[in-house]
Amino acid sequence: MNILKGEQFAPEFLRISPNNKIPAIVDPDGPDGQPISVFEFGAILLYLGEKTGRFLPAGLRERIPVLEWLMWQMGGFGPMPGQVHHFRTMRS
Template sequence: MTIAFHTWNTPNGRKISVALEEMNLPYTVRTVNISKGEQHAPDFLRISPNNRIPAIVDPDGPDGQPISVFESGAILLYLGEKTGQFLPANLRERVPVIEWLMWQMGGFGPMPGQVHHFRAVESEIDRRYGLKRYSDETRRLYGVLDRRLAEVEFVAGELSVADFAILGWAWRHERHQVSLDDFPNVKRWYETLFERPGVQRGFAVKLDDQ
């Protein structure tokens, strides 16, 4: 049965398209044009109470019953549980996956997202302050990631949903005004992931109306 994938072409949307492709799950893209406010439509609100993309509806959920899931981190955990892929069953091995997924959700997403925001602010004073504050924190987070990847091939050791989550935002490194040349371990990880056919398909799939 086919998963309905409600999304738009954003880092959080790309996390899920990559995961779906890597897990070889059948899905249909249902675009939610956030620039037109479609995320506020009542039908979408029923599956995503926070009015944010992405969200999925899986007709073959637990016990064979349909289920909807919102929030990209929750979707990744659900898909990992559903398929038994990229989410270790062993608790000790699962802990770093959850740690780095939460690291992405709490920092490496909100902070670069503020860089995106302040780059578009018209007031030069406000823009300069915001960019300095959030660019410094974004670069710090890239440094955290770089140090981690100096020790392991993937963020949790083995390839996992945490890598897909972080990749969705690292994909926008140019918009963060970050050169991956400054973070060689991140660059190695990034290029390794983009050599994977599933990742390539996940970023090639059309997630908007353009």
């Protein structure tokens, strides 16, 4: 997916990622053995953590710090370099 060429707006990609953003994944071995697509960083990480049983502790006390840092990444840090990239690209 080359976002500099606008490939994120292709209809087949929008079916996977309706907000035309990467990352997005397709897991051919989703729930019940059926394929599933997931978009948004946080949703992808939660999905993979749930599916593999790794990096997302079952206990609430252990899970909370993982969720705290995930939310920090999604709402605090993540958007900043994303916007820098977007506006630097748009400027030129």
